[in-house]
Amino acid sequence: MENLNFFNFLFRSPRIIFGRGKISILGEQARILYGKKKNKKLNAFLVTGKSSLKKSGNLNRILNNLDKANVPVFIYDEIEGEPTTLIINRGKELAIENKTDVVIGIGGGSVIDSAKGISGLVTNGGIVEDYHAGKRSFDKPGLPFIVAPTTSGTGSEVSNNAVIIDPARAIKQSIRGDKMMAHIVILDPELVLSCPKKYTAFSGADALVQSIEAFVSKSSNYLSDIFAIESIKLLLPSLPKVVNDLFNLELREKMMLGSFLDGLAFATSKLGAVHGFAHPLGVKHNINHGLVCGLLLPYVMEYNVELEHVQKKYAYIADIAVQSEIIDEVDLKIKDCPDSINDKAVWIIELIKKIFEYCEIPLHLKDIGITEEDIDDIVKDTKGSSLNNNPRDTNKESLKQILLNAL
Ligand SMILES: [Fe+2]
Incomplete structure (x- = not known):
């Protein structure tokens, strides 16, 4: 039977910035999340893959841009393959140690999902396993969170869930909730050229x-x-x-x-x-x-x-x-x-x-x-x-x- 609720829907969306070269406004956008506190140094926690951002030369470009905006960066480049509970739980600990103000995820869907999990766990506490498969949801908003995809495919940048593997239980399940949405999405096609x-x-x-x-x-x-x-x-x-x-x-x-x-x-x-x-x-x-x-x-x-x-x-x-x-x-x-x-x-x-x-x-x-x-x-x-x-x-x-x- 056809869907009888065709005119019923719920729509959510972060702030979307689309265009060639738009990654150059990353630092400026991180500052916008903080309103008028222009002189405050912001600590960024950059979640990315092991090597692709470096190899493409985009990492230097991004770090220079953040430096100019007075945003020092801790680079968490441990993401390889699909996101796991271990990677996200470890990322959360490091983000807290580094007194993170803003989480930035630049990479494919796995990187973006990992960054979502880290941003949410820092403010809500606990580990991924506490939230897996709808056990609990994030009640509080995550840390301010910006993403920029380097692949075209997962749609993770605009979704409200993160798909995470728990190797110990051999399961792959989502954490889901509106508090997981990115605040800002930068869609720059130049970032995908090296895929x-x-x-x-x-x-x-x-x-x-x-x-x-x-x-x-x-x-x-x-x-x-x-x-x-x-x-x-x-x-x-x-x-x-x-x-x-x-x-x-x-x-x-x-x-x-x-x-x-x-x-x-x-x-x-x-x-x-x-x-x-x-x-x-x-x-x-x-x-x-x-x-x-x-x-x-x-x-x-x-x-x-x-x-x-x-x-x-x-x-x-x-x-x-x-x-x-x-x-x-x-x-x-x-x-x-x-x-x-x-x-x-x-x-x-x-x-x-x-x-x-x-x-x-x-x-x-x-x-x-x-x-x-x-x-x-x-x-x-x-x-x-x-x-x-x-x-x-x-x-x-x-x-x-x-x-x-x-x-
Ligand atoms: Fe898919």
Whole structure:
């Protein structure tokens, strides 16, 4: 059944600054968070990845900028792979020791989620495990918090949750709550130029999956549809081009804007079964989130396409693809788009498979080491709000069948 609450939604958003070179106002923005206390020295706690910011030369640029604004920085560059309880709990201790006034997260989704957790734990106390999976929420606002993504994909910069792995319990769960939103988001496409091909493809696939899942989610609504459609218009044609043209700033700009819009879409509409599967697959088999999402999307679409209202939305995406002339531009070998809604919906699933194949995303679970024996275990742990918002209801048997089809 279609969503009867189409005109009901809750929208949250931080202050957003979008544009080429905008990272140069980071220090100024940190000061704005403190109003008129112009002479006070602010201690920043910069959360970032192990090496990419350094290698790209952006770290020096950022440190100079903060120095000019009288903002000394402690650099916490321990983030590698997806965020863990250990990394965030340790970050919280260091942030307190360094008398942090403002937390800055510059990196991919893992860095941003880690920075969210650190900012919230400093003011609310305790450790991640106290809050994991809705046990408790942050009652107090976190430390003032600025983020600048260096990948285009997760939408984490505008979401109110952080997905965190607890290695001791082998689980991957969220901490969620409105007090976790960043205060300021700087979206500078120049920061993404150094993102390598593989991660550009993975994070771009994640963004496209999120925009499509948000578009057909049971909780999709008037506002999320606007964001999801505009996001798909940007991402669908740009993704297969940017993977072979990494320094094209115009394409990077479109990917960043598309990713930001999909973040706004799913923040109010939630996601679907692809993201339901992604958590157990990611944590138990240590597979990149974007890769697993891209791999599974066509199989989940094949399951969802049975519903008439989903067919209409998939056909709408097919029209977007035709209007963008993506097929000719990257020479994807696929037959012309048919006329009927049903055929268009099937056609777009094939096109998306081709796009992901072109981006070197594996098409089958066996290509990433998953076997038939693993499937029951994955199905057992597939649950949560993403799964509940999948447009077509699922059960253990249907989830198993989707994974068998993807093998
Ligand atoms: Fe995702």
